[in-house]
Amino acid sequence: MELGxxxxxxxxxxxxxxxxxxxxxxxxxxxxxxxxxxxxxxxxTSSTVADGGREKTQKSQEEEEDDDDDDDDDDQSSEGDGxxxxxxxxxxxxxxxxLAPAPRRISPRLQSLPWSSDNxxxxxxxxxxxxxxxxxxxxxxxxxxxxxxxxxxxxxxxSPFQMDLxxxxxxxxxxxxxxxxxxxxxxxxxxxxxxxxxxxxxDDDENGLNTRKKLRLTKEQSAFLEESxxxxxxxxxxxxxxxxxQLNLRPRQVExxxxxxxxxxxxxxxxxxxxxxxxxxxxxxxxNRRLHKELQELRALKTSNPFYxxxxxxxxxxxxxxxxxxxxxxxxxxxxxxxxxxMGPIPKAxxxxxxxxxxxxxxxxxxxxxxxxxx
DNA sequence: CCTGCCAAAGGGATTACGTCA
DNA sequence: TTTGACGTAATCCCTTTGGCA
Numbered sequence: 001m002e003l004g005x006x007x008x009x010x011x012x013x014x015x016x017x018x019x020x021x022x023x024x025x026x027x028x029x030x031x032x033x034x035x036x037x038x039x040x041x042x043x044x045t046s047s048t049v050a051d052g053g054r055e056k057t058q059k060s061q062e063e064e065e066d067d068d069d070d071d072d073d074d075d076q077s078s079e080g081d082g083x084x085x086x087x088x089x090x091x092x093x094x095x096x097x098x099l100a101p102a103p104r105r106i107s108p109r110l111q112s113l114p115w116s117s118d119n120x121x122x123x124x125x126x127x128x129x130x131x132x133x134x135x136x137x138x139x140x141x142x143x144x145x146x147x148x149x150x151x152x153x154x155x156x157x158x159s160p161f162q163m164d165l166x167x168x169x170x171x172x173x174x175x176x177x178x179x180x181x182x183x184x185x186x187x188x189x190x191x192x193x194x195x196x197x198x199x200x201x202x203d204d205d206e207n208g209l210n211t212r213k214k215l216r217l218t219k220e221q222s223a224f225l226e227e228s229x230x231x232x233x234x235x236x237x238x239x240x241x242x243x244x245x246q247l248n249l250r251p252r253q254v255e256x257x258x259x260x261x262x263x264x265x266x267x268x269x270x271x272x273x274x275x276x277x278x279x280x281x282x283x284x285x286x287x288n289r290r291l292h293k294e295l296q297e298l299r300a301l302k303t304s305n306p307f308y309x310x311x312x313x314x315x316x317x318x319x320x321x322x323x324x325x326x327x328x329x330x331x332x333x334x335x336x337x338x339x340x341x342x343m344g345p346i347p348k349a350x351x352x353x354x355x356x357x358x359x360x361x362x363x364x365x366x367x368x369x370x371x372x373x374x375x
Numbered sequence: 376c377c378t379g380c381c382a383a384a385g386g387g388a389t390t391a392c393g394t395c396a
Numbered sequence: 397t398t399t400g401a402c403g404t405a406a407t408c409c410c411t412t413t414g415g416c417a
Binding site: 237 | 406408409415416
Binding site for chain 2: 215216217253256257259260264
């Protein structure tokens with residue numbers, strides 16, 4: 001994603017927007033507010049736009065994994081890459097990092113292979129690329145299936161997730177549960193709810209209908225699923241079966257619950273991102289306003305000084321990172337073409353990482369892109 | 376009656392694997 | 397024996413549907 005700040009004429013798009021494909025232009029929003037032209041360009045730096053959000057999501061998931069694995073290394077690599085090819089560039093990149101880590105999708109067949117985490121053989125994730133992917137994507141060792149099944153079958157002490165499920169299950173109903181007598185005493189509503197669901201499901205089963213059944217998971221079931229989701233937001237088949245068995249749900253129900261839960265997480269993250277971009281927009285608007293004012297002052301100074309144009313042209317440039325203004329004297333006033341040529345190729349990333357903790361666009365601890373990174 | 380939440384279903388896409396020519 | 401095409405199964409995400417508080 002790229003953010004471009006245009007001062008003055010918003011009708012003239014950024015250079016990198018003109019040069020790039022139309023999809024970037026489609027993602028460009030020009031905001032005119034109170035007489036000031038403010039242009040913010042939101043575009044994907046990689047070719048992930050074509051397939052809607054899907055490919056982008058997968059890419060971001062991979063990036064999230066990297067972040068999870070080694071934040072420091074990732075930051076350094078980003079810094080290094082950026083400074084290599086974007087020195088002196090003025091484009092800014094926002095790295096939107098979702099809050100919840102999303103693991104790489106793993107084929108169920110891979111998960112069932114000997115090096116998959118279910119067999120406890122990938123504790124260090126050193127079983128090659130595929131093994132690493134499986135180990136990184138799903139930390140299923142947190143809830144060993146064998147242990148889960150043991151807890152489920154024995155229904156004994158030991159597991160923090162253990163619940164007294166199915167004690168009042170209706171005969172013949174394999175899907176729903178009614179909760180325990182203790183649950184009924186504590187939270188009668190839940191039991192009533194479960195009973196209703198149980199009753200509905202039971203009726204449907206008795207009628208032999210395979211129609212959609214609307215059920216509300218009990219608080220216990222939801223809490224259990226939530227705990228599971230916290231540990232791993234995707235399931236492999238064994239985990240799914242274990243969960244379903246433990247909660248007295250169909251595996252399909254567990255699967256659907258996880259899908260919907262992921263969707264809710266993503267929705268929340270989108271809202272957070274939206275709010276974040278809004279703040280960025282406000283900050284950039286304010287900065288644009290400030291620069292406009294500065295420009296007017298310089299123009300006023302120029303008109304008030306009749307000898308101004310006789311002196312060699314002076315260009316004021318401000319480092320986007322440290323906000324220091326540098327003056328360079330040239331023989332002739334710079335042209336747009338000359339400035340464009342001086343800028344070099346369009347960058348794809350910032351010379352320094354801008355992640356959420358460091359509020360865009362003005363880092364609290366600015367690092368000059370031309371300076372070597374502090375060791 | 377309206378609305379929001381949420382479980383569930385449907386559909387397209389992706390991936391891994393097996394089969395076969 | 398290797399290879400590419402094809403089918404299948406499983407899962408994903410996205411969107412929509414429908415029940416319920």
